[in-house]
Structure formats: structure tokens, C-alpha cells
Amino acid sequence: MGTRVTRAAEHVSAEGIQERMRAEASAWRRRHWHIIWLALVAPRHAEEIARQAGVSPVTVHRVLARYRRGGVAAIAGAHKGGRRHSSLPLAEEAAFLAPFAERAARGERVRVEEIQQALHTRLGQAVHRVTVERLLARHGWRWRDTSGRPAPSPGVAEMTAEPPERPPAPAPPVADRSGRPPPAGQPHALARYPSDLSDQEWALLEPLLPPAKPGGRPRRVDLREVLNALFYLDRTGGQWRALPKDFPPWPTVWTYFRQWRTDGTWGRIHTALREQVRVRGGREPTPSAAIIDSQSVKTSQKGGPAAMTAARRSRDASVISWSIPLA
Numbered sequence: 001m002g003t004r005v006t007r008a009a010e011h012v013s014a015e016g017i018q019e020r021m022r023a024e025a026s027a028w029r030r031r032h033w034h035i036i037w038l039a040l041v042a043p044r045h046a047e048e049i050a051r052q053a054g055v056s057p058v059t060v061h062r063v064l065a066r067y068r069r070g071g072v073a074a075i076a077g078a079h080k081g082g083r084r085h086s087s088l089p090l091a092e093e094a095a096f097l098a099p100f101a102e103r104a105a106r107g108e109r110v111r112v113e114e115i116q117q118a119l120h121t122r123l124g125q126a127v128h129r130v131t132v133e134r135l136l137a138r139h140g141w142r143w144r145d146t147s148g149r150p151a152p153s154p155g156v157a158e159m160t161a162e163p164p165e166r167p168p169a170p171a172p173p174v175a176d177r178s179g180r181p182p183p184a185g186q187p188h189a190l191a192r193y194p195s196d197l198s199d200q201e202w203a204l205l206e207p208l209l210p211p212a213k214p215g216g217r218p219r220r221v222d223l224r225e226v227l228n229a230l231f232y233l234d235r236t237g238g239q240w241r242a243l244p245k246d247f248p249p250w251p252t253v254w255t256y257f258r259q260w261r262t263d264g265t266w267g268r269i270h271t272a273l274r275e276q277v278r279v280r281g282g283r284e285p286t287p288s289a290a291i292i293d294s295q296s297v298k299t300s301q302k303g304g305p306a307a308m309t310a311a312r313r314s315r316d317a318s319v320i321s322w323s324i325p326l327a
Contacts, residue, residue, distance in 0.1 A: 006046040006060065008039035009068040020076070031055065032063045032075050039064055070125045077123075088123075090138070096122060097139055112136075192246065195235040196228045204276070208269045210260075221248055221256075229253045 012020070017037045024030040031053060038049045039060070046057045053060070066074045088096065096119070100110045116132045197205070202224050212219040229247040233240070243250040260266050275285040 004045070005043045006039055006049060006064065007043040008036045008064055009071075010040070011067070011071045014041050020072075029075065032067075035060055035063045036067055036075070073124050093135060094139060097136070097141075193228070193232055193235075195231040197224060197231070202227075204273070205269065208265070208272055210263065210265055221252055223256070226253055226256045230257055 014037060017033055017040065021030050021033045021037065024033060035049060035053050035055065038052060046060045050057045050060045063075070097115070100115055100118075104110050112129060112132055115136070116127055116129060119127045119132060119135070205227065206223070209223055225248055229243055229250075230253060232238070232247070233243065233253075240250045240254055243253065247253065278285055
């Protein structure tokens with residue numbers, strides 16, 4: 001522990017801080033006032049103040065620094081959660097900008113510096129220009145260069161309020177390969193890869209896929225996109241982790257592939273499609289007879305000691321070997 005003593009600024013007396021602590025309804029803001037009171041009545045090390053207030057030394061330094069810069073407004077006007085760096089709620093921001101919006105609607109030029117100075121007066125503390133620009137952006141203000149110069153300097157940049165442009169009519173929702181199927185009655189996304197299913201092919205395969213299991217969370221994955229991903233991998237020979245991002249996540253695609261392999265879905269699809277092809281060709285759905293090629297069927301395998309017997313020599317080789325006279 002060093003020798004540095006942590007003190008609080010004397011914006012309010014110790015009695016005034018105690019009154020604010022008793023009247024404060026927020027527990028965390030009451031704790032901040034307690035930190036200021038401890039540093040005001042008995043300056044000491046930040047570690048000791050933090051230990052007595054039940055916070056960390058970093059919190060002590062932050063609270064005292066904010067109180068030293070902004071005074072009472074920095075503690076009483078702070079909001080926990082949400083837009084922490086904003087000092088006004090959205091409704092008060094809109095009311096604050098209303099006079100400037102009326103001026104801009106009449107064609108007057110509204111300078112950012114004017115709004116910045118007015119906000120400084122309203123809050124009682126300095127406000128950065130970036131804070132003002134974010135404030136204007138939140139309420140639909142747009143930049144417009146009215147100075148006539150190629151690049152206006154930051155000191156003369158101006159803002160004008162324009163009515164927001166009417167957004168174009170939204171396109172009909174389609175499946176965006178993000179895992180969410182399109183609503184009922186809406187068209188499906190156009191094919192992006194040669195391996196994607198056509199509407200006629202999907203109409204044949206959709207009834208053959210197993211339905212979602214009852215209970216639990218509803219299915220959010222488009223099975224057509226799962227099949228498109230599997231056909232893409234089969235056509236390109238790519239890796240699972242190299243699946244493009246416009247398909248469902250590769251673990252999801254792999255899970256459906258493994259599940260359909262285990263429950264026999266692939267076999268049922270193959271059987272159903274084969275029967276449809278045979279019927280279209282004018283044949284029976286299933287073959288009535290089968291022919292086995294005997295020359296391609298293995299009857300037995302040679303093994304045991306016979307497999308180690310030396311190969312017999314041909315007749316010509318035998319004649320030649322016996323014609324050699326013995327010495």
C-alpha cells in the first residue's frame with residue numbers, strides 16, 4: 001500500500017451528502033454517495049475506503065474522479081445499464097432537439113456548436129462534439145454540407161433536419177440460407193449452386209423426410225437447405241468445415257446426415273426413387289426375377305495347407321528339365 005491519500009472534492013458538505021444518502025432510493029447510487037462521504041470526512045488510502053464501502057479500489061477511483069469532474073450531477077444523473085454514457089433519456093433528448101428541428105424545418109442553418117453549447121448548459125458539464133453527433137444520429141438528423149466547400153472543416157460543419165425517406169417496400173421473405181425456413185406460401189430462394197434442388201425435385205423428396213419429433217423446441221432448420229448442403233458437398237468433394245456460410249452450420253448438416261443414415265431415411269429415399277424410375281419406364285416397381293452371373297460369383301476361397309503348395313510346372317518345362325543328362 002502506497003502513501004497516496006484519496007480525497008473527495010468539496011462540492012457538497014458532509015451533511016449534504018448524508019442527506020442525499022438517506023433520500024436516495026437506488027442502492028448502487030447510495031453506495032457511490034457513501035464512497036464520497038468516506039473520502040470527504042476521513043481521507044485515506046483508496047484500498048481502505050474500498051474495504052469499508054464493500055467495493056473495489058478501482059470503483060473508488062472512478063466514482064471520485066467522476067464526482068470531481070461533474071459534481072453532483074455526475075452522481076445523481078447517472079443511470080445504471082442501457083446507454084450509460086448518455087445523460088438524458090430519449091424523450092428528453094427529443095424535447096431538447098425540438099426547437100432546433102423547427103429552425104431547420106424553416107430553412108435555417110443549425111450549427112453543431114450551437115447544439116453542443118445548449119447541451120452543455122442543460123447538463124452543466126462539458127459535452128464532446130462526438131456526443132452531440134451521436135445524439136443527432138439517434139433522432140434521424142442527417143449531415144448536409146451547406147458551406148459550398150469541398151471538405152468543410154470541423155468548426156463550420158452544419159446539420160439540417162430532413163424528413164426521413166420512406167423506406168422501399170420490403171421484398172417478400174424468402175429463405176436466406178440462415179437456417180430459418182420461409183413462411184408458408186412464400187417463394188423459396190433461388191438456386192445459387194448447380195447442385196441445389198429444383199422445386200420439382202424438392203416436391204419428390206420432402207414427403208420422404210422424417211417429420212420433426214414431438215415436444216421440445218420447434219424445428220427452425222430448412223430441410224431443403226440441409227439437402228442442398230449435402231448435395232453441394234457430394235458434388236464438390238469439399239470438407240464439412242469448408243461448407244459455405246450461406247448454408248446452415250456444418251454441425252447441423254452433419255447431424256441430419258448421420259441421423260438419416262442411422263434411421264434408414266437414405267435407404268427409404270433410394271428405394272422410393274428407384275421405384276418411381278421403374279414405373280416411369282413402364283416396368284414393375286420391384287424386379288420379379290434376378291440373374292446372377294456365375295463367373296463373377298466366388299464359390300470358395302483357397303486356404304489352409306493347399307494354399308502353400310508350390311505351383312506345378314508346365315509340360316514343356318518338365319520335358320526340358322528331364323532332357324538334361326545327369327553327370
